[in-house]
């Protein structure tokens with residue numbers, strides 16, 4: 001697989017999923033007991049939908065509103081829950097997480113980073129930790145970095161042309177404070193492979209090239225039937 005841009009990755013991952021969906025061109029038993037996912041294309045405003053909720057998440061952790069405002073927020077949030085609840089679907093049927101052209105692939109759980117490079121030699125993403133991800137004193141919460149790295153390693157495995165793998169371990173070295181609301185870049189790649197085991201590495205840097213954190217993970221290819 002040659003190096004691709006984020007837009008190429010979006011097209012090719014969709015193509016890959018289409019191939020996988022009908023089993024053609026992909027020996028799906030190599031993906032363990034994972035279900036065969038159909039591509040779930042987001043509508044034109046889905047990115048705005050997710051971004052609006054991310055803004056709400058930021059406000060959830062950065063406001064101190066009077067009680068009457070909180071009461072109105074509860075009412076309006078309950079109305080939203082009522083609006084969306086009828087459309088709840090099982091895993092694999094929501095656009096959330098499947099749209100690689102959107103920050104965080106359109107999942108509010110994931111860090112809202114965009115894929116810049118997606119290739120056999122590695123994956124690069126660019127983005128920010130937001131106010132929602134604050135730990136303390138302007139730094140990203142230490143628990144949000146493993147989330148970034150773990151999801152990146154999943155994509156690194158995919159981009160490397162390997163079957164679905166699960167994380168056996170994930171080690172993070174926090175080298176410098178990782179600031180929120182600052183553009184950063186993360187690179188991940190497969191360092192070496194031993195049978196089912198792919199040892200992956202990643203580096204998180206600021207735009208001056210300072211190493212903020214690095215990570216190593218063991219990604220283990222699933223056996224047939226493994227969840």
Ligand SMILES: CCCCCCCCCCCC(=O)SCCNC(=O)CCNC(=O)[C@H](O)C(C)(C)COP(=O)(O)OP(=O)(O)OC[C@H]1O[C@@H](n2cnc3c(N)ncnc32)[C@H](O)[C@@H]1OP(=O)(O)O
Nearest residue numbers: 013100150151154155158165166167168169197220223226
């Ligand atoms: C664009 C869309 C992309 C899509 C992008 C999607 C990204 C999502 C990515 C998310 C990835 C995750 O977070 S997954 C969620 C977090 N991870 C998990 O929940 C995994 C839970 N663990 C497991 O299910 C299991 O441990 C397995 C299946 C991973 C492995 O079990 P197993 O099949 O019984 O294998 P086992 O014999 O134990 O181990 C296999 C080999 O690995 C070694 N090994 C196993 N664990 C370790 C360990 N912690 N440290 C060292 N070595 C280990 C063993 O010694 C052995 O080596 P040797 O004797 O062979 O030499």
